[in-house]
Amino acid sequence: MIIHEDDKGLGFLLGDAARLLRKVIDRRLQPFGLTRAQWAVLAMLASRDGLSQSELADELEIEKSTVGRLIDHVEASGLVERRPMANDRRFWHVHLTEQARPLITQVTEVILATRTEMLKGLTAEQQGRLGDGLAVVKSNLSAALEAATQLPRPS
Amino acid sequence: MIIHEDDKGLGFLLGDAARLLRKVIDRRLQPFGLTRAQWAVLAMLASRDGLSQSELADELEIEKSTVGRLIDHVEASGLVERRPMANDRRFWHVHLTEQARPLITQVTEVILATRTEMLKGLTAEQQGRLGDGLAVVKSNLSAALEAATQLPRPS
DNA sequence: AGCATATAGTAAGCAAGCCAACGGTTGCGA
DNA sequence: TCGCAACCGTTGGCTTGCTTACTATATGCT
Numbered sequence: 001m002i003i004h005e006d007d008k009g010l011g012f013l014l015g016d017a018a019r020l021l022r023k024v025i026d027r028r029l030q031p032f033g034l035t036r037a038q039w040a041v042l043a044m045l046a047s048r049d050g051l052s053q054s055e056l057a058d059e060l061e062i063e064k065s066t067v068g069r070l071i072d073h074v075e076a077s078g079l080v081e082r083r084p085m086a087n088d089r090r091f092w093h094v095h096l097t098e099q100a101r102p103l104i105t106q107v108t109e110v111i112l113a114t115r116t117e118m119l120k121g122l123t124a125e126q127q128g129r130l131g132d133g134l135a136v137v138k139s140n141l142s143a144a145l146e147a148a149t150q151l152p153r154p155s
Numbered sequence: 156m157i158i159h160e161d162d163k164g165l166g167f168l169l170g171d172a173a174r175l176l177r178k179v180i181d182r183r184l185q186p187f188g189l190t191r192a193q194w195a196v197l198a199m200l201a202s203r204d205g206l207s208q209s210e211l212a213d214e215l216e217i218e219k220s221t222v223g224r225l226i227d228h229v230e231a232s233g234l235v236e237r238r239p240m241a242n243d244r245r246f247w248h249v250h251l252t253e254q255a256r257p258l259i260t261q262v263t264e265v266i267l268a269t270r271t272e273m274l275k276g277l278t279a280e281q282q283g284r285l286g287d288g289l290a291v292v293k294s295n296l297s298a299a300l301e302a303a304t305q306l307p308r309p310s
Numbered sequence: 311a312g313c314a315t316a317t318a319g320t321a322a323g324c325a326a327g328c329c330a331a332c333g334g335t336t337g338c339g340a
Numbered sequence: 341t342c343g344c345a346a347c348c349g350t351t352g353g354c355t356t357g358c359t360t361a362c363t364a365t366a367t368g369c370t
Contacts, residue, residue, distance in 0.1 A: 011176060011270055013289045016216055018173030020296040021166060037356060054318060061171055066357055090318040090365045115166055120295050130288035133281060134168045140275050141175040192326060209348060221327055245335050245348045
């Protein structure tokens with residue numbers, strides 16, 4: 001009765017699901033001129049406007065060079081604005097523009113609809129367990145990454 | 156007690172976990188001169204040698220243009236060979252080379268070790284439920300993608 | 311004061327996805 | 341038989357991601 005797609009392994013399953021999700025969202029956001037990655041930036045700023053690029057990189061867990069390019073795009077689209085900081089000229093605060101607000105409310109609906117569609121057929125409890133499981137996996141992988149990075153073993 | 160990383164939503168969680176997994180595997184496969192995507196090709200050929208590129212694209216669920224470039228890489232590494240098909244000169248069969256075999260057994264161990272590491276702290280039943288949940292999500296997303304694609308409704 | 315170090319952001323290069331468009335083969339139908 | 345449709349693979353262009361290296365600015369230590 002259970003689906004048990006074990007042929008390809010959980011790792012591939014995880015990658016496939018994530019890739020599919022990106023594909024679906026990219027398509028649905030195309031009419032808005034956005035991609036999934038750009039939306040992640042906007043969504044973060046919607047709740048915490050004025051973050052610096054490095055803070056954004058930390059929150060989104062991607063590299064700062066990637067964040068820089070993403071902001072180039074959304075800034076070119078006029079959705080975001082880099083404002084210099086007075087006391088420290090090294091970094092910028094990234095702010096949403098006026099025209100971003102209405103677009104964000106629209107896109108949020110699309111995203112939420114997609115999420116419920118993606119979780120169709122799962123009970124609330126199953127969804128919770130899925131989230132818990134993914135969180136465990138994520139923290140295991142973070143640990144593995146750090147362990148691999150610090151080659152100098154602390155003995 | 157439960158981790159419940161719901162702030163960013165299940166979609167982001169899924170993407171984050173998948174991105175981390177790719178990062179970890181890419182690092183661990185770097186000594187072998189492989190990436191995660193190239194490994195996917197080799198793993199598929201290991202069980203079904205001689206597939207065509209289109210068949211590979213179907214199995215791996217990625218575009219044929221992506222498959223073509225992946226094969227360019229692994230072919231340049233000497234792990235794979237494009238053999239013309241006699242009766243139909245349109246396509247090639249992709250075959251593993253001799254030197255690929257031992258490498259595949261080595262890499263398989265790394266991959267399996269990473270999988271168990273990624274699932275550390277989850278019981279077998281939890282792992283099963285995680286896989287089932289992901290499979291449901293994946294099939295929901297596939298359906299969403301197809302629905303979006305076929306604009307001409309068959310009425 | 312002055313130099314070393316750390317930090318914010320940028321730039322260049324590569325891999326992997328996608329899409330769209332093209333060229334070469336095959337095969338079917340008029 | 342001829343031509344058109346379908347199919348396989350390639351190419352080019354775009355976005356995102358990582359890595360590494362670089363510039364500019366701050367800060368801290370001597």
